[in-house]
Amino acid sequence: MFIKSIKATFIRDWITQLRAYPMHFFIGNVLTVFYTVLGAFFMYHLLFQGHLKASFEQYTGTSDYMTYVIIGSLAYALVVRTLLNVSRSLITELRQGTLESLMLAPFSRIGYFIGNMLQQTITSLGEVFLSMIFCLIFGLSVGTINGVTFVVSLVMTLYAYFGLSLCLGAIMLYTRDTYISQNTLFLFIFLVSGVIFPVEYLPKYLNVIGASLPVRDSIVILRAAVMDGVTIESLSPIYLRLFLLGTGYFVVGYSAIKKIERIALEKIFG
Amino acid sequence: MIEARNLKKTYHTKVKKGLFKREKDIVEAVKGIHLKLEKGQIIGLLGINGAGKTTTIKMLSTLIKATSGEILVDGVEINENPLKIKQKVNMIAGGERMIYWRLTGRENLWYYGQLYGIPDKVLKTRIDRLLTLVGLNEKQNVPVERYSKGMKQRLQIARGLINDPDYLFMDEPTLGLDAPIAREIRTYIKKLAIEEQKGILLTSHYINEVEALCDYIYILDHGEVILEGTAKTLSESTFETKITVLELAEMNSEIEASMQRFAVEENAIIHRSPDAYLIRFESKNELTEALVKRIHSENLPLSKLYVEAPKLEDTIIEISRRVNS
Numbered sequence: 244m245f246i247k248s249i250k251a252t253f254i255r256d257w258i259t260q261l262r263a264y265p266m267h268f269f270i271g272n273v274l275t276v277f278y279t280v281l282g283a284f285f286m287y288h289l290l291f292q293g294h295l296k297a298s299f300e301q302y303t304g305t306s307d308y309m310t311y312v313i314i315g316s317l318a319y320a321l322v323v324r325t326l327l328n329v330s331r332s333l334i335t336e337l338r339q340g341t342l343e344s345l346m347l348a349p350f351s352r353i354g355y356f357i358g359n360m361l362q363q364t365i366t367s368l369g370e371v372f373l374s375m376i377f378c379l380i381f382g383l384s385v386g387t388i389n390g391v392t393f394v395v396s397l398v399m400t401l402y403a404y405f406g407l408s409l410c411l412g413a414i415m416l417y418t419r420d421t422y423i424s425q426n427t428l429f430l431f432i433f434l435v436s437g438v439i440f441p442v443e444y445l446p447k448y449l450n451v452i453g454a455s456l457p458v459r460d461s462i463v464i465l466r467a468a469v470m471d472g473v474t475i476e477s478l479s480p481i482y483l484r485l486f487l488l489g490t491g492y493f494v495v496g497y498s499a500i501k502k503i504e505r506i507a508l509e510k511i512f513g
Numbered sequence: 514m515i516e517a518r519n520l521k522k523t524y525h526t527k528v529k530k531g532l533f534k535r536e537k538d539i540v541e542a543v544k545g546i547h548l549k550l551e552k553g554q555i556i557g558l559l560g561i562n563g564a565g566k567t568t569t570i571k572m573l574s575t576l577i578k579a580t581s582g583e584i585l586v587d588g589v590e591i592n593e594n595p596l597k598i599k600q601k602v603n604m605i606a607g608g609e610r611m612i613y614w615r616l617t618g619r620e621n622l623w624y625y626g627q628l629y630g631i632p633d634k635v636l637k638t639r640i641d642r643l644l645t646l647v648g649l650n651e652k653q654n655v656p657v658e659r660y661s662k663g664m665k666q667r668l669q670i671a672r673g674l675i676n677d678p679d680y681l682f683m684d685e686p687t688l689g690l691d692a693p694i695a696r697e698i699r700t701y702i703k704k705l706a707i708e709e710q711k712g713i714l715l716t717s718h719y720i721n722e723v724e725a726l727c728d729y730i731y732i733l734d735h736g737e738v739i740l741e742g743t744a745k746t747l748s749e750s751t752f753e754t755k756i757t758v759l760e761l762a763e764m765n766s767e768i769e770a771s772m773q774r775f776a777v778e779e780n781a782i783i784h785r786s787p788d789a790y791l792i793r794f795e796s797k798n799e800l801t802e803a804l805v806k807r808i809h810s811e812n813l814p815l816s817k818l819y820v821e822a823p824k825l826e827d828t829i830i831e832i833s834r835r836v837n838s
Contacts, residue, residue, distance in 0.1 A: 244630045251627030259615040262656065340610030344672065346576055348628035349599040508576050509524060 248354025249361065256362040269370060276320045276374040283312040283439060284381050302441035305470055309382035314469050315438040317371050317378070318462045322404060323429055324370065328363035329356055329408035330425070333500070334415045337507055346508060352501070356412075360405055387472035395475050396464040399482050403457030403489030409496025417503045432458050457488045515550040515573060515602075515680055515712060520582035522568050522736075542568040544736040545582070552679055553710040555702065557727035559720065561833050564733035566716040570682045573714065574604045586680070600629065602680045605673035607688025609665045614658040618649050618668050621657060622675055629676040643671040647701070663694035670701060680712040681705065687722060695722070702726055724825035732832060740832060748823040751831050756784075756821040757800040759792045762814035775807055790816065 287293065287308050300306045332355075336342040345355075375383065414424050432438075435445060435453030442450055442459060453459050460481050467473045475482075522543040527535040543565040550556050558566045571577045573584060575595050584591040586598050605611070612621050619640060626636040644650045647667035657665060666686070673681055683702065687695035703726060705711045717723050723730060724744050732740040732747070740747060761768065772792055776783045781796035794800050799820050808815050823831075 247627045247630055251624050255613070255616065255620070255624045258620060259613070263615050339614070340608075341613060343576060343604070343606070344611035344625070345628070347574060347599060347602075347604055348625060348676075349596040349630070350628035505577060508571065 244349070245351040245354040248351040249358040252355050252358025253362045256359055260362070260366065269366070272320070272324065272367075272370045273374050273377075276316055276370075277377060279316045279319075279439075280309075280313055280374075280378055280381050283316070284309065287312075298443070299441065302443045307382070307384060307470065310384045310470055311466065312439050313375075313378045313381060313383045314466045315462055317374060318400070318465045319433060319436070319438045319458075320374065321367050321371055321400070322432060322458050322461075324367035325360055325363050325401065326404050326408045326411060327425055327429075329360045329405065330411035330415055331421055332356065332359045333412055333504070333507075334419065334421055337416065337419070342504075343508065346504060352497070356405070356409065360401070360408070364401060385469055388469045389472040389474065392473060392475050392478065393465070393468035395482070396461070396468045396478065399485050399489075400457075400461035400465065403461055403485045403492070406489040406492030406494075406496055407457055409500055410492050411496075413496055413499035413503045416500065416507050419507075432456060435459065437462055455488075457485055457492065460485045460488070514552070514585075514587065515714075516583075516585045517546055517548045517569075517573065518583040518585070520546040520548075520569065520572060520584065521580045522565070522572060522577070523580045542736050543572070543579075546731075546733070546736070546738055548731055548738070548741075550680060550712045550714050552712045553706055554729065555706045555713040555715060555727050557723040557730040558714065558716045559723055559730060559732050559829060560716070561732070561734040561739075561829075563735060565736040566733060567684060568736075569733075570604065570684050570714065570716065573680075574602050574682050575599055576604075600676055601678055602682065603673045603676055603678040604682040604684065605669050605686055606683075607666070607685030609662065612657055612665060612668055612672060615656060617654050617656050618644065618660070618664075618671075619653040621668060622671055625672050625675045631676065639675065639677065643674055646674075647671045663690055663697075666690060666694070666698065670698065674705075678711065680714070683713060683715045685717055686715070687717065687719065695719075699726060720826045720829055721824075730825070732829070744825045744828070745822060747825065748828045751828045752823055754795045754797055755799050756823075757781075757794045757796070757804060758817070758819050758821050759794070759804055759808075759815075760817035761790045761792075762816045764789050768811075768813060771807070771811055771813075775804070779803055793821070 295308055303311060305311060336345055415421050435449050436458040442453055464478050464481050467478055520543055524540040524542055526538045526540055528538045530536050546569060560566045572579045575591060575598055586601055591598050622640045644653050647670050649667055687698050706713050715726060729743060730747060731738050779796055779800055781794040784793035804818060
């Protein structure tokens, strides 16, 4: 049942995406990364004229600001797309009137969410890799990438995002809101996760809150794999922390979603 | 058999009072319902005021948990093994929900079939059979968003049958459909009970539909069963009087006077119809036998004589009138 739920949901979402979302939707997502990087490029070269505070290198271990920003932006794009899709899945079912028929079936919830995330991850990775190509123009340097570390970091990243997306999904289903919850969270993630500047520049309290979200660590390991080409072993403490964070979010999110599903079904007709 | 015993459901809701203030409210949607559904049987749930029909269906179909009471499906308590129970039941609702509009008819059935864990070979054969049953073979590869209302409803029926359930809950299955399609769907429903031995629980606002399809009817009001029985026993227990109808081949003042005398003798009330040859006698007892004797003794030109059973609609209107008063 678990594998069938993954496969079926993956295929269903794939067909729906091919049928419902035209190519310009894909291009639109790529352009979002493009504009973020373009903004950073202009600021770095025209406003700061390539000058960085000495503390930047001290905190990040690099003086290559553009690669720093680009990796951060690409990882952020991956967060937004995967997190958003999984967390929105059940409220979308509710809105299109299929939540009841879905819940009538004895399917695997985890399988359903994984299928959903897998499909979205493939699309998002397509967008991210396409974005990487034009990001080369802006100075993205991938010469030192460690492929194995990158793949492991990506898997760990997706694992951690999966747990977080279940929590967000539970909030969305309970409040029946997608816009406020998703946008508030994503703006906050952008601010506290070191997407375009080191988190050390943040006030302490924001730093503490930011550390409780898995996005920050995922950006750190992806950057380390691409920019420093480090080995898996050297990142193992962060992997462990990310695993624990992701598992924590998964446990909370999964149990919350089971309860909120029932509340949502009771609310449909009251 | 599905058996619900003393089923109760209480909702805790919050009511907005002003911009920030909210008050807690408790709604007793279902207050101790007992009902039984056997395989091959169609039972109806008819509601009067906020009756609790949909809540009852949701509890029976495992969608929501009862606050108290017991639901046994073939002897197994519903909460003991909900996954196993889900394989035995399914639900069809009126309207255009419960199917994916972006997918085709066949893709919808395939997706739901996968969620029920049906083996691929069995699923393929079943989808073919169901598409034939609901007459969607030709449109099976067309996205549902291009279907008409009736086609969507037929696909819903196929979806409800994808796990070959023993029991099927139908919540307003013909809601908003044109008369010929509604009739077609009623035919399917009857066929499912008779030929496929499915136990069907039906709710509908169309009382004639319930009367035509249901073997047994539960009438709900404010979350309670206030009356149950067949359409015939419901009307018998609702109406204290019986209507005997006499149709004559001709009418004159002599016959009319004779009928007036008969009514007085039998303690009946006469209702004359606009059709001059038709007389309705309302009395506590059936008057067929007495009327036959009178017709014979006075050699009246009889055309028809029968007892008029009240329609279920009349019964519901009467019950509703009593409840509201």
